[in-house]
Amino acid sequence: MIHKLAIQNLNFGYQHSRVLRDFCMDVGDGQIVSVVGPNGSGKSTLIKCIDRILMPASGKVSVDRCDVIRMKRRDIASRIAYVPQNAPRVFPNTVFDVVLMGRRPHLAWKGSAKDEDKAWEMLQLLGIEDLALAPFSDLSGGQQQKVLIARALAQETGVILLDEPTSNLDIWHQIDVMEILRRLVRQRRLTAIIAIHDLNMAARYSDKIMMMKKGRIVARGQPDEVMTAENLEAVYGIKANVRIAGDCPFVIPLGRVAQKAN
């Protein structure tokens, strides 16, 4: 199998703590990979290191066999797109402008009609073309999330990274966003890496799950291999009942283990 994205021995630390320790992972294309783990386990940091928003201390990240660490920022942007958890906004832009910004790695000084067509296409794909001229900052959390996904798609990359895409959304919008993602990943053979807290969402929509604790992978594999009562106890320190419904596991938390496993 050809790996779309390969990570070898990645290390990263903020000033006082090491966050990622010798992190390794390979991902093929056409997959949704969810990264789950407790707060502070390094999910978001991992995502930012892959896109070199944070510079890893050592290790190697490669996309299409090219080394991300040594690539130009613009070249990275034409291969990897990133959907932030939320985007701060000072000056209000229209939704269309926000999506058009995603074309930036492909244009020089002036955008062309083709870029505008792409932006429209992505808005239509996510079913938000009626919002195109609304100010981004006036939208609800779910709509903003969709706009940011549209922006990332307009970048037309093989890899798309999402940092907690469902954290601010109600259940309908969570499912909506995940369904859209799954459809796009299948249709366009994308590779999506999602940092996510909701274990049931992760189990339902992922092809693979990585469970992280303290910067290391504790378990990886198909959702039903990873979502086990033993893993949940070891990683989260909770007692949980895991049942299989259809062919995907879902987690019923029962309570925490008396002493949180450090």
Next chain:
Amino acid sequence: MTAGDESAKSMGVEANRIRVLVMAVASLLVAAVVSFIGVIGFIGLVAPHIGRIILGNDHRYLIPAAGGIGGALLLIANAVSMNLLHAVVIPTGIIMSIIGVPLFMVLILKGKRREFWS
């Protein structure tokens, strides 16, 4: 600045490098201009905002237009300052402030409704 550093980087902009570059160039330009003609307030505040009302958010057009509008405003202020009183030339900076302050107030008050940011 409008999208945040992380987003900027993910779209292929070297945010830190560009910020330092732009600030260095801007301070050099401002230093050069001020040392030639002295301090004139409020143009820098008002002109870009007027440009934004007229042209919207596309900075490829907005930045040169702000320069043009600033120049035009200053010319008007200068013409007024030389012709308002006989024999006395009122400093241009004062006239500019008289024009600029009310304009700026209007912009702030309207800004709450954000109508001028297209």
